[in-house]
Amino acid sequence: MQEDIKSIFKPHLVPKEVYKGGKNIPPSHKKIYKLSSNENPLGASPKAVAAMKAALDKIDIYPDQTDIRLREALVQDFDGQLSADQFLCGNSGSEVIDILLRAFINEGDEVIFSNPCFLPYSVFSRWYGANQVDIPLLAPNYHLDMEGILNAITEKTKIIFLTSPNNPTGTYIPKSVMDEFMARVPKNIVVVFDEVYRHFADAEDYVTALPYVLAGHNVVGLNSFSKTYGLAGQRIGYGYTTATIANYVRLIHKPFLLPLTSIEAAIGALNDTEFIAETVKTVLEGRTFIAKAFDELGIKYWPSQANFFIIDPPLPEMEFTDKMMEQGIMVRPVSQFGAPGKVRITIGDKEANEALIKALQQVMP
Template structure:
């Protein structure tokens, strides 16, 4: 008898599926008006310029789109006022796909990736799929600040990627420029730092930073971005990452021909010039954050100050019970135990009408 050769990769057998937030269709039957505050989507819709582009370019769908991301990269370089050049970008079908490409480029069996939970689950998922070992250096409670000492201690010769998120999902916290500088100074050259900044437009802290100054200073850092949040294009799946020309070029080798579909590409290019829409959503989120702080303070529910378009709260009932209660009141929220924050719930910041509905439901619970 032939010896049985296992066909399944050991590290894929343990993979936990990603449990996303419920869709509107899944809960439609429950109540007429539902406010979806569970997936950090844009509460005012999509960039009108992007929507126009989708309409304009939806003919000739039988013809292949651009084979490369060159036009998109050129638009991105213009968007960054030439401070980043075309060869520093990689266009991807979403921020998640950027993360997947980065992981495929740098991680794999025999390597380690550092994450700081609570954080976006796909870093762990995608790196595990390739057999990389995940090393968790949790954010420090109670303020969820980055454990720089712990990270530096966790680095060894197998470490390839360090995932940082600022503003962080689900905590809403951010990493200061000083903290990033401190880390970069001490990290060995075989570690690439990924700074996921998909919520960067919403940040207004003085010492907030994106990856750009560090990338331009030649550090081994990659900025990850998405059109799902600020530009409201979650359904189109479009994003990008940027780094030094050497790192971006290295990652780009993994991009399949025709990776970006035509409608997403045109929508992305159009959205980049929609400064009016960006201003509108950024103003709304920043105003509504303050509104919610006041209401939450008054109600007395613990929460974390946020730099994103969502807020993390800690109800005094279980997160799942809280989710069900809110759903009955017509508000969808997201328990985030699977992001590493058990007992906590993430609430997307919506329009004033949606936020009022959320506050009204909260008041019922905390009367």
């Protein structure tokens, strides 16, 4: 019986690796600092929380049929540079990735990504039968292999994933590199530019997807409310692109896609400029503090433009992760992301960062 039903399973789905998110804090008698999932070090936007609470007496009715109110709020957040029909919203940035793949990928099409990177690029594309083309980031600095990507493009290539800052490495794509890439990439390919961590990037030559979208390129700027805005539990994200692409992808949007509380929280968060500024300030100060401590401890790390670091731990990754947990610090091994032996550590608030350094001093060989 079981073998009979397996005969209609899609062969490109089984048996395959699935995406595994970071662990939650386990029950414990002691303080645990969760520095494993790149969440906001300050919690959630107060204006977002207030907006959610105000919506609680309406949760017995269906939410907005479309995401138009949130898209109009995003127009204001982007200072009117984009129109409402250029935004796509979903239940997290990950779902926006899924929607884009559903819209453009047929079985046998090709998707290009560059490991180490966010695992859903490969896992989700596999769901739709895509052939996956991995052009690894260049050692030792985890830079984009632009020539490698361009040389890998075929007539079957439909989507290219680029990430800046990149998860889990924290590295970014300089504007000059992105300019050259966009000038050479074929016009019938969608470039998904994941900029979820863009608020934390302070490099002078950092660039988002915005100028390329404004220039009419087939680019999607992927964003999330989970990091800067502190709404990881609400699962809400968005992308922006040309009106042509957005209106096409919206054809497969389900009605009542977003929960009422998520819509209200996201709109409230966009208006909470004080919280956004304080979050960025906390992360940038923490990034400087932790990098200095890494240098003093002799820990190998990669300069980051995000709210986390990737390190070469002083012990095997799982042993290091377990020993840090014993010290009350949760960190994330990232072999699954394509970075074997490495560990990712989220930047926390001042208290968490100081606890992190004390724990490192305890577990160093």
